[in-house]
Amino acid sequence: MIAALPDAKDVTIDDAPAITDAMYAYDCLSEEEKAQVEEALAQKLHDVSVALARVWYDIFSGYGYQLLEDYGSVMGDETKAALEKALADGKAIADNEESTYDQICEATDWVYDAVWATDDELSNLYEVTEGADSSWTKGSKDKLVFRLVQYGLEDDAYESFLAAGSKIYIDDVEISTDNFTAEKGSVIISIIPELLETLSVGEHTLTVKFENSVSYSIKFVVKVATEVPATEVPATGETVSYVAIAGASLILLAGAAFVLSKRMLREEK
Numbered sequence: 001m002i003a004a005l006p007d008a009k010d011v012t013i014d015d016a017p018a019i020t021d022a023m024y025a026y027d028c029l030s031e032e033e034k035a036q037v038e039e040a041l042a043q044k045l046h047d048v049s050v051a052l053a054r055v056w057y058d059i060f061s062g063y064g065y066q067l068l069e070d071y072g073s074v075m076g077d078e079t080k081a082a083l084e085k086a087l088a089d090g091k092a093i094a095d096n097e098e099s100t101y102d103q104i105c106e107a108t109d110w111v112y113d114a115v116w117a118t119d120d121e122l123s124n125l126y127e128v129t130e131g132a133d134s135s136w137t138k139g140s141k142d143k144l145v146f147r148l149v150q151y152g153l154e155d156d157a158y159e160s161f162l163a164a165g166s167k168i169y170i171d172d173v174e175i176s177t178d179n180f181t182a183e184k185g186s187v188i189i190s191i192i193p194e195l196l197e198t199l200s201v202g203e204h205t206l207t208v209k210f211e212n213s214v215s216y217s218i219k220f221v222v223k224v225a226t227e228v229p230a231t232e233v234p235a236t237g238e239t240v241s242y243v244a245i246a247g248a249s250l251i252l253l254a255g256a257a258f259v260l261s262k263r264m265l266r267e268e269k
Helices: 013-027 031-035 039-071 077-094 101-122 157-163 242-268
Strands: 126-130 134-137 144-150 168-170 180-184 187-191 202-210 214-223
Touching (some): 039 101, 144 214
Antiparallel strands (some): 144 187, 168 202, 202 214
């Protein structure tokens, strides 16, 4: 079993099951049985075990550095300090060629705990990446779309939204599920135009609920449809026909004369 293991320099995470099985089998041997194992094989098992411990350390420390790079500016001061300390202390042990398997595993545990605590804190923070400060115009047939992402190593915004009961509110009033859709992709909330049409013109607040009693609010504006003034000159670059304008004027004058005539007839009666 030990002989089939890769050399220490070639160990990857894929070798973890085989190495772990070999370590367990060796530990189950009595001291007498261990003494019968070739020294070269025993040394190889030791070397690949340490190599595997460093692989695990590299994985979790990589997560830690990623969190610091992506979210160092938003994580809490204590959380950030604990993560930085775990990474610094762990690196000192992992980089020491004399460190044992148990020492590297302990360093990995420090980093793992710090990464877990940081990710847990960040999972309660969200950001809107689509729909911030958006507007919707009365009469439009388009939905109003918002996309929210969750901070941390994994974006579970959609799952967190479902876990909280799939609830959204507009101006603190809960919106029924037949008035919006929710899709995975972080979480994408689309509000149907029929509901938006019922809102007053002006600013409104959409609130999306997530698990752990977390919510995220987004401002949006409902606008009144703008009518193009009848006297506005087309901005298409086309020449305006003065004949057409004159004709339209005559029609308006004729209409005014017709109204005046009807008024005079009513007065005569």
